[in-house]
Amino acid sequence: MFTYFLEKISVSEDLTSDEAEQALQLIVNGDVSNEEVAAFLLGMRMKGESVEELTAFVKVMRNASKSVDVDTAGAVDLCGTGGDKSGTFNISTAAMFVVAGAGVPVLKHGNRSVSSKSGSYDVLETLGAVPNLEKESVEKLFEQTGMAFMFAPNFHPAMKYVMPARRSLKLRTFFNMLGPLLNPAGVRHQVVGAFSKDAAAMMIQILANLETDTAYTLHAHDGLDEVSLSSPTEIFELKSNMTGESATFDPKMLGFKKVDFKELLGGNAEHNAKIITNIVSGNASYAQQRIVELNAAFGIYVTGRTESLEESAELASESISSGRAQEKLNQFIEVSRRIA
Structure with a gap:
């Protein structure tokens, strides 16, 4: 057969x-x-x-998959396909705490590093959190903090039949595209970075086919699977099962200054954890802090929390300046350890 x-x-x-x-x-x-x-x-x-x-x-x-049973109303997942080989720090993981600090629940789905030096799992573990939680613990963590990290292997046991082949091929496969579309909590709002514009175009259609409420899929001109500060970004939008052509977003539209791509680079999990700690405490470089604010703004806006992207960007900035993003990071570390 x-x-x-x-x-x-x-x-x-x-x-x-x-x-x-x-x-x-x-x-x-x-x-x-x-x-x-x-x-x-x-x-x-x-x-x-x-x-x-x-x-x-x-x-x-x-x-x-194993499903996570929580109230997903107004919650968002921010993730990327990986495979962009950019070497940036964990931008969407940092944005998770900024979004949560702005009062938007986050249900992030992620994994260990496959193609980068540090995946979302690796950096969260280095920060002192416990990302390796099973279903009931994830549900408790979300109920207590409004944030959760769902470690993909714990929720997709069937992947064990695919992993040996993926490892032996050492190539990007369609599973890179599937990963961000398999959120175990079934979130209704998503921001998904893709490794190419074509992949972003396909992913928005798939999300529409699967009755997602609102989503952005995106790919930056500099190759990033994030909204970039060093180049414009092609963004596809899904609203009530309708998708259109991509729009070219320039960060200057929101008053962000363009930065050199090198300023967005990260390193191993220890290096990236330090960057995230600096961002939430307001001690990071302009490029590091502002790219996280920019991606957080899209994460806030996609949930319908604000009327405009400008307002979402203000909330993201305020989340850091008020200390709420740092509180959320500390809370996530403390509660995940206690539950574990």
């Missing part, structure tokens, strides 16, 4: 929605060898995945 799917994609034919669901279901059931999984991932990448196939894959993965 699985050979049929491999034959079809080997001649660059798209799978139907049903076929895509069946193929991935066989993989997540553990019924397919590692070699066949690797052939499937590589074949899909060479053929080019369709929105229909990817939507079907997301449905299978969501059904196979």
Whole structure:
């Protein structure tokens, strides 16, 4: 049966929605060898995945995941696909505390580093938090703090059938695109950075197919999977299941000065943790603090909390200057340790 799917994609034919669901279901059931999984991932990448196939894959993965049962009203997830090979510090992880400090609940879904020196898991652990929490602990953490970090392997047990092939390929696969679309709490508002403009365009369509309320998917001209301060960013918007062409966002529109890309670079988890500590305490460089404020502004705005992006940017700035972002970071560290 699985050979049929491999034959079809080997001649660059798209799978139907049903076929895509069946193929991935066989993989997540553990019924397919590692070699066949690797052939499937590589074949899909060479053929080019369709929105229909990817939507079907997301449905299978969501059904196979453990869900986090919390009130998601007004909550946001900020994450990226990774794979942009930029070497920046953990911008969306830093933005999580700024958004929470502005009174917006955050349900962040993330992982260890795959292609960078420091993933969101790595930097949170280095900051002193416990990111490796199971379902009940995550629910408690969110109820007590309005923030949660869901470590992907704890909520997607079926990934164990895919990881050996992903590791052996050492290439970006469609799972880079699926990751940000598999939030275990089922958030209704998302800001998703993508490794390319084409990926951002596909991801906004998938989120629309899956009845997300509001979302931004984006890719910066300098290659970042964040809203950049060193170049304009292409941003796709989803509102009530309607998506359009991307809009080119220039940070100057919000009064942000352009910075040199080098000023956004990070390092290992220790280095990035220090940057995040400096940002929330107001002691970071202009470039570091302002790119986090900018990304936090989109995180606040996508939830409908404010009437304008300008107002969201003001709330993000205030979150840091008032000390609330730092309080949120300290609270997250303390409560996650206590619950663990």
